[in-house]
Amino acid sequence: MTERALYARPIPADPALGDDQTLPLAGGPVRFAFAQILSRSAPPRVVPARALPDDLLERLTAPRAPICGLTLDRPRIMGVINVTPDSFSDGGRHLAAEAAADAGRRMLAEGADILDIGGESTRPGAAEIPAGEEAARVLPVIAALRGAAPLSIDTRKPEVARAAFAAGAALYNDVSALTFAPDSLAAAAELGGPVCLMHAQGDPQTMQRNPRYDDVLLDVYDWLAARVAACEAAGIARARILVDPGIGFGKTLAHNLALLRGLSLFHGLGCAILLGVSRKSFIGALSGEADPARRAPGSIAAGLAGLAQGVQILRVHDVAQTAQAVAVWRAIRHGENP
Template sequence: MGLSLGQYLRPIAMTDPARPVGAAQLAGGWCWFDRIEVLERGQPPRIVVASDLSAEQLAPLTAARSDFGGLSMDVPRIMGILNVTPDSFSDGGQFLRPEAAVMQARQMAAGADIVDIGGESTRPGAVEVAVAEEVARTAPVIAALREGGLGLPISIDTRKAAVAQAAFGAGASILNDVTALQFDPAMGRMAAELGAPVILMHSIATPETMQDDPYYDDVLLDVYDALAARVAEAEAAGIARDRIAVDPGIGFGKTLAHNLALLNRLSLFHGLGVPVLLGASRKRFIGTIGAEAEAARRMPGSLAVALAGVAQGVQMIRVHDVAETRQALSLWRAVTEGGAR
């Protein structure tokens, strides 16, 4: 099948046990597909048979993803959120004391595959935290976890190279940058020198202004193009493609309608050929749709969104409620795969 410039291929992800002969495996994972939705700006979507595509066209969609941060990407992975901040939208202040943060991380370790530690809130309207303060909040917690024997991968959620450098010195192993290396000009070079796996998240502007009337021509394709550009920039900085993952940035410079449009067709992002992370836990749109103003009470809605992402083949889900998500994911896999997990 010939594709013209400006066309995008979205595999229609399936987990049904009645898999047709010849169906392709999605990204070497747990979903399969035999149809492709072709998207193009200004044109209605159309569906084609996957077998009509060339091997070159199918390769980014079918190739098994490399291990990321020491974890295989052939099963869904849970990233547990640990905010060592006074003002994060959901759990601000709960784990600001190092002792509380260490205890929470150890509890998360029972169900999480990765612990994600951040010392600067990126909620809408949040102001920038000084580097020294962010380092003081995060590096000692990471060091204490490593000294206490925590073996899980630890990601540092930061947009500042100096904070990341200190975190890696303390024992972090993954960089999670909500600006996809755009906030700090030194970040890309530092990550390349460290050989660090990097998660590139889509966002616009800064947390202070990102929700000030965000606009896109086509949010799905605009975010895809922006992430493709960031992947290319990361490679140009010396970061190998097999050390890159992407995150469409749900809630970061997006309205409720934007978030739903991205979630509805998440499988498009497999076309970038790297693991995909979904971080939607407890976010405002869940509270709006689920009629729950209190962020800490949005766990049921967060589970629904996380499982919807896994059903589209998303390899990593970033969540606050680790134990509940692990239970939900175990049941989802048992039902879809026909065996206990």
């Protein structure tokens, strides 16, 4: 992307407007009639959506391909299973494989559509662990849950992703956006499943040491656009790619809020959007709640704000509460009954 690139953030429309006055955002229930044109050198301006270039309008409106067999015409919930001793909100609770598998089954019963299983903490300050140790944590859990629902492997390491896919995982969720290892891109192409590319500035040990951006919304967009292009060059079709702006990964409170306000911009990448805000520190900063396990209300508020901008997948710890909130939100906003 260059300064001449057109940054168009769709402005979600009031659901009361008829379909003849609006366009579908990424083929989902949220619609828009106008877009905010953003620039690094000029004030934002608003234009009619139909005035956008045809190729950009196609990326903004086209339905996203199913992910792991899940259609994306309605919000999907990804349940988080951290098979770690040190994750920021639930470290140690699911370290035993049996406890992790039980948690996964409970999340599915509560409304999760997909489970994200990780064996290495990527919280701020976390240290890297050997691939063998990480694989030993997650593989028994994946094997126990295989066939119960689509499974995602949350890892930066291609060798762990390969082993996880062999055990039954179907989505490669990488917080480094396939930059951690030289063969990450090749592994994702070889595995053939969908991949989630998350933005992070720095690694877990350094990312919260004074993160800086020229324009956080446009900088993250450009970085993800470059990673999507790298994936396509490696043989990974855009239809297989999800993007995640990486809330809390190398961002200040102000950065996180700017990204959340501007989320609909990322539909311009032509990929499904995954949003992970669950229990994160910005919620504690805004609410005064120090205990991550008590941040479900704030997590749900941020998640619903994402859904209102067309986000397709919410990655959450509190599945039952989120599922209930999403069901009510859908019924009120779009007249949809789950």
